[in-house]
Amino acid sequence: MTESRDVMEVDVLYVGGGIASLSSALHLTNLIKAHDEKAGDKKIGELVIVVLEKGFAPGAHGISGAVMDPAPLKELVPDFVGKGAPLEGEVKKESVYLLTKSGKIKSPITPPPLNNHGNYVVSMSKLNQWMAELAEANGVNLFPEFAGVEVLYDDNKVIGVRAGDKGVDADGNKKSNYEPGADLHARVTVFGEGSRGNLTKDLIEHFKLDEGRNPVAFEVGVKEVWELPEQRLQPGEVIHSMGYPLKSDTFGGGFIYGMKDKMVSIGQMTSLDYSDPCLDPHREFQKFKLHPMVSELLKGGKLIQYGAKTAPVGGYFSIPKLSFPGGMIIGDGANLFNSQKIKGIDLAIRSGMLAAQTIFEGLLEDDLSDVKLAGYAKAMSRSKEMKSLYKVRNFHQAMTRGLYPGLLTAVGQYLLGGRVLSNRLSSKPDHEHMETLVERYGTSTPSADDVGDIKFDKQLTFDKETDVYYSGATHEEAQPSHLKILNLDICYGECAEKYGNPCVRFCPASVYEMTVDEATGKKTLKVNFSNCVHCKTCDVKDPFENIQWVPPEGGGGPKYTMM
Amino acid sequence: MNIAVCVKQVIDTEAEKKLDPSSWRLDRNVNCILNPYDEYAVEEALRIKEAHGGQVVAVCMGPEKATDAVRKALAMGADTGVLVSDEALAGSDAQGTAYVLAEALKGLEWDLILFGVRSTDGETGCVPAAVAERLGIPLLSTLAKVEVEGSTLKVHRETEQGYVAYECPTPAVLSVIKGINEPRYPSMMGIMGAKKKPLEVKDAGALSLDKSRIGLDGAKTRVLSARIPEPRKAGVKVEDDGSGAQKIAEFLASEKLV
Numbered sequence: 001m002t003e004s005r006d007v008m009e010v011d012v013l014y015v016g017g018g019i020a021s022l023s024s025a026l027h028l029t030n031l032i033k034a035h036d037e038k039a040g041d042k043k044i045g046e047l048v049i050v051v052l053e054k055g056f057a058p059g060a061h062g063i064s065g066a067v068m069d070p071a072p073l074k075e076l077v078p079d080f081v082g083k084g085a086p087l088e089g090e091v092k093k094e095s096v097y098l099l100t101k102s103g104k105i106k107s108p109i110t111p112p113p114l115n116n117h118g119n120y121v122v123s124m125s126k127l128n129q130w131m132a133e134l135a136e137a138n139g140v141n142l143f144p145e146f147a148g149v150e151v152l153y154d155d156n157k158v159i160g161v162r163a164g165d166k167g168v169d170a171d172g173n174k175k176s177n178y179e180p181g182a183d184l185h186a187r188v189t190v191f192g193e194g195s196r197g198n199l200t201k202d203l204i205e206h207f208k209l210d211e212g213r214n215p216v217a218f219e220v221g222v223k224e225v226w227e228l229p230e231q232r233l234q235p236g237e238v239i240h241s242m243g244y245p246l247k248s249d250t251f252g253g254g255f256i257y258g259m260k261d262k263m264v265s266i267g268q269m270t271s272l273d274y275s276d277p278c279l280d281p282h283r284e285f286q287k288f289k290l291h292p293m294v295s296e297l298l299k300g301g302k303l304i305q306y307g308a309k310t311a312p313v314g315g316y317f318s319i320p321k322l323s324f325p326g327g328m329i330i331g332d333g334a335n336l337f338n339s340q341k342i343k344g345i346d347l348a349i350r351s352g353m354l355a356a357q358t359i360f361e362g363l364l365e366d367d368l369s370d371v372k373l374a375g376y377a378k379a380m381s382r383s384k385e386m387k388s389l390y391k392v393r394n395f396h397q398a399m400t401r402g403l404y405p406g407l408l409t410a411v412g413q414y415l416l417g418g419r420v421l422s423n424r425l426s427s428k429p430d431h432e433h434m435e436t437l438v439e440r441y442g443t444s445t446p447s448a449d450d451v452g453d454i455k456f457d458k459q460l461t462f463d464k465e466t467d468v469y470y471s472g473a474t475h476e477e478a479q480p481s482h483l484k485i486l487n488l489d490i491c492y493g494e495c496a497e498k499y500g501n502p503c504v505r506f507c508p509a510s511v512y513e514m515t516v517d518e519a520t521g522k523k524t525l526k527v528n529f530s531n532c533v534h535c536k537t538c539d540v541k542d543p544f545e546n547i548q549w550v551p552p553e554g555g556g557g558p559k560y561t562m563m
Numbered sequence: 564m565n566i567a568v569c570v571k572q573v574i575d576t577e578a579e580k581k582l583d584p585s586s587w588r589l590d591r592n593v594n595c596i597l598n599p600y601d602e603y604a605v606e607e608a609l610r611i612k613e614a615h616g617g618q619v620v621a622v623c624m625g626p627e628k629a630t631d632a633v634r635k636a637l638a639m640g641a642d643t644g645v646l647v648s649d650e651a652l653a654g655s656d657a658q659g660t661a662y663v664l665a666e667a668l669k670g671l672e673w674d675l676i677l678f679g680v681r682s683t684d685g686e687t688g689c690v691p692a693a694v695a696e697r698l699g700i701p702l703l704s705t706l707a708k709v710e711v712e713g714s715t716l717k718v719h720r721e722t723e724q725g726y727v728a729y730e731c732p733t734p735a736v737l738s739v740i741k742g743i744n745e746p747r748y749p750s751m752m753g754i755m756g757a758k759k760k761p762l763e764v765k766d767a768g769a770l771s772l773d774k775s776r777i778g779l780d781g782a783k784t785r786v787l788s789a790r791i792p793e794p795r796k797a798g799v800k801v802e803d804d805g806s807g808a809q810k811i812a813e814f815l816a817s818e819k820l821v
């Protein structure tokens with residue numbers, strides 16, 4: 001019930017408590033500790049390092065496939081196995097299939113970019129939780145349930161962020177327990193907000209960090225974790241698929257990863273540059289489970305957890321400038337993601353570590369100027385992970401030209417180390433790719449069959465409401481919606497006519513619902529913000545850029561524990 | 564006025580609830596939170612403290628990780644915390660819990676003891692009464708309003724018809740219901756400060772607990788069986804074509820409800 005806004009002075013502030021920030025905070029404290037032990041009177045001393053996390057707990061919003069290349073983790077925590085890193089299993093068996101509706105063609109070899117030998121299947125939520133414990137043991141201050149909602153600038157320099165207010169009702173009025181979010185002032189602010197970071201968007205615009213870059217591009221991954229009657233896949237076994245149920249003009253693919261304790265992670269990525277206004281990534285994932293290869297595997301099993309998240313797949317040319325006066329961007333938020341290998345954890349950890357290294361050197365020299373912070377981007381470009389990202393610099397842009405031409409280009413790119421398309425392929429932002437209903441279907445009222453809708457049997461396939469229940473998503477109901485519709489007239493007018501309100505379909509959590517009053521025929525867009533799993537698809541894909549995602553009251557969102 | 568507020572850590576509302584079939588104990592190895600009803604008790608204690616002065620101590624029994632629940636009470640504004648934690652306490656029933664809390668409370672200074680109306684896991688709601696009985700002081704339960712005038716408590720006790728107003732001298736045990744207030748959010752400063760507040764962890768030995776009255780063996784309650792309730796079946800939808808009232812009346816009659 002504080003009326004005035006607290007100001008907290010900290011040394012290093014991380015916005016977003018994912019793997020990039022946690023690795024970075026851990027590395028920074030390790031470097032300082034090692035230095036101070038033998039520094040005599042030139043100690044850096046104890047710093048106040050703060051990590052803000054909008055989720056209920058570290059890992060609550062952590063979701064990925066996930067297969068992890070452990071190289072950077074090995075450097076950060078050399079004895080990660082001994083220290084109890086939550087690894088599901090080492091990848092020893094893997095296969096790639098091209099699926100047709102009921103058939104499958106197994107690739108005789110695993111294409112080299114998908115070769116995961118030596119990698120580990122992990123759960124992002126568990127890995128985040130573990131890393132958070134290590135960081136906290138090192139004295140890092142973790143604040144779950146606090147979102148950064150505004151970048152604080154002073155004289156064109158970032159000086160920190162403002163944390164979200166709490167206790168504001170649906171109409172924006174302060175409740176009796178209103179708690180204004182603190183202003184955190186930091187010597188360095190590191191943004192590790194993950195895919196489509198809300199404040200990162202603001203920073204990129206403010207400092208024009210994307211000048212001369214390709215537009216960002218995203219895929220949305222929809223995923224379930226199942227418990228099977230017996231251990232049908234070895235922990236660490238990896239299966240990837242292409243083709244069915246996605247049409248050949250839509251890029252994406254399925255994944256099935258074996259986990260411990262009879263669990264299996266199963267999901268599908270759908271590229272958000274798709275053109276079909278009626279495409280529904282959640283529905284397509286449900287269809288994937290109907291394929292005999294998948295339905296046989298899941299027989300007799302039960303759904304344990306559900307989630308969805310965008311992944312930044314724009315590649316090398318979409319990476320913004322990584323530093324600016326007062327701070328840096330790390331991890332998925334900086335589009336540091338290798339879409340050909342479908343991997344970002346190694347890049348996230350690497351970028352976090354190199355950001356920490358740069359901050360550490362700056363602290364030693366008492367120089368945290370923008371020139372000094374720019375050293376992080378230079379160090380990044382010398383890293384093995386970044387070089388490997390450069391080699392596949394045009395992968396996603398080639399794939400948007402269709403599955404088969406894309407595959408050919410990708411093979412060429414692989415063989416020639418990227419030189420087949422040494423220049424940058426052009427691309428346009430995801431939201432501009434959508435065709436109108438008439439362009440796609442020749443009618444503004446396509447049938448359920450044309451569109452590819454299915455009935456969910458609640459055994460193998462689930463509707464969005466059921467799936468959302470399994471994500472644990474909840475939000476304080478008495479708060480303003482965190483999904484801002486900028487202009488409702490567009491929803492009822494142009495968007496309804498041209499595209500049939502695709503938000504209702506692309507949202508994998510049934511946040512958007514168009515209700516029609518039977519008597520008057522009047523349409524109302526209902527925004528069920530409490531269902532939101534924070535995937536950011538709407539922020540990316542709305543054809544009119546009419547939906548803006550902002551952080552809800554801290555603690556809201558999914559509660560992942562094994563995603 | 565010094566206040567002890569008893570808090571419990573419960574598994575999160577969204578977490579999957581699993582019982583161990585050999586002991587019928589709840590699997591607590593999932594997301595855990597401060598019992599939501601206890602947040603109202605902590606808030607009420609803090610409001611009384613802010614108006615009348617004194618100290619607030621949060622008292623908890625639970626596994627080691629229940630320190631998180633006590634820390635939350637400290638972050639909200641409680642001054643000190645006590646956690647009674649011992650492997651021997653695992654499986655205690657409501658009676659056992661009340662015995663342990665009463666023993667812990669005997670070593671503390673308080674004029675008033677506050678509880679949330681019940682926990683969201685055990686749901687018995689009888690721990691406050693049992694603690695009052697053990698300490699030999701009055702109990703006022705399910706309160707929607709608490710006022711302090713000197714050493715007199717003026718409270719509203721919620722009933723099905725409305726409320727009953729009571730007066731009672733301190734010391735007393737009170738349990739409060741949802742809606743008595745809007746619990747505050749811990750601020751970042753509060754969370755930072757809570758890390759430095761005293762939180763004492765005591766084991767069974769420190770409280771000289773009688774081993775025969777605690778844990779699964781000391782429990783007077785025996786769980787004979789447990790099952791997951793069957794999912795609710797879909798209801799009957801009546802389309803009103805003018806005969807809606809008739810159809811509802813027929814349905815009620817067929818169920819012998821009218």
